[in-house]
């Protein structure tokens with residue numbers, strides 16, 4: 556069942572186009588121009604990271620692609636369709652664990668499938684396949700409060716993926732986890748992504764995390780938020796934690812660090 560879904564997902568779905576996107580928030584006469592003329596083109600199956608100092612608008616850009624907010628100017632296309640509202644073609648994983656506390660792991664994950672009208676036997680098989688894949692089958696009847704942070708995030712990722720989104724949007728999903736669990740989650744995510752090849756747009760502050768995970772890093776600058784640089788990451792795949800110690804990794808780390816440092820200083824000056 557899972558393999559069937561994997562084969563269906565490995566199609567050409569998952570292109571994202573952002574054209575001239577600007578976002579301005581207006582509140583009680585105060586104008587906050589958060590994003591300015593953002594242009595991005597992301598290919599189906601690509602794994603990209605948005606990296607930048609706090610407040611540069613990473614989450615705002617991700618929320619725009621999710622359809623949670625309306626652009627002030629410009630537009631966003633997912634698979635050539637304009638984004639006007641949230642949709643099943645885009646799965647979202649938040650930083651804070653967002654499982655429904657009154658539902659079990661299994662019930663949380665099956666919810667979207669149930670709403671879509673998938674037959675019980677079919678969704679049970681699919682959900683159980685995914686739970687096995689991420690090592691949560693034993694915990695299928697547990698409630699979120701009975702799970703560790705890492706387990707809850709694994710469940711949140713599965714909850715998003717089980718609906719076969721074209722694009723998976725992840726907003727600092729591992730930021731609240733301890734370093735050891737975060738590394739395990741990064742490897743698990745890459746392992747699942749290498750099968751699914753769902754397009755992933757991943758927001759992070761963490762340079763090492765961005766280089767380890769993605770094919771391309773978009774570095775964002777501040778005041779207002781814009782794309783300052785685009786850095787391709789040509790490290791071989793599959794990647795393992797040991798790769799973070801390689802000379803190529805270190806060189807990239809330095810390049811990204813230098814690029815982002817200037818923006819971080821600017822954001823601190825203005826604070």
Ligand SMILES: Nc1ncnc2c1ncn2[C@@H]1O[C@H](COP(=O)(O)OP(=O)(O)OP(=O)(O)O)[C@@H](O)[C@H]1O
Nearest residue numbers: 580587589607608609610611612613614615616760
């Ligand atoms: N709904 C909103 N109304 C008004 N201002 C907002 C809204 N959402 C975000 N902002 C402002 O937009 C700016 C960018 O916020 P955003 O959360 O997108 O940045 P970020 O780069 O993701 O930051 P961080 O890394 O700290 O999470 C901030 O100044 C924030 O206060």
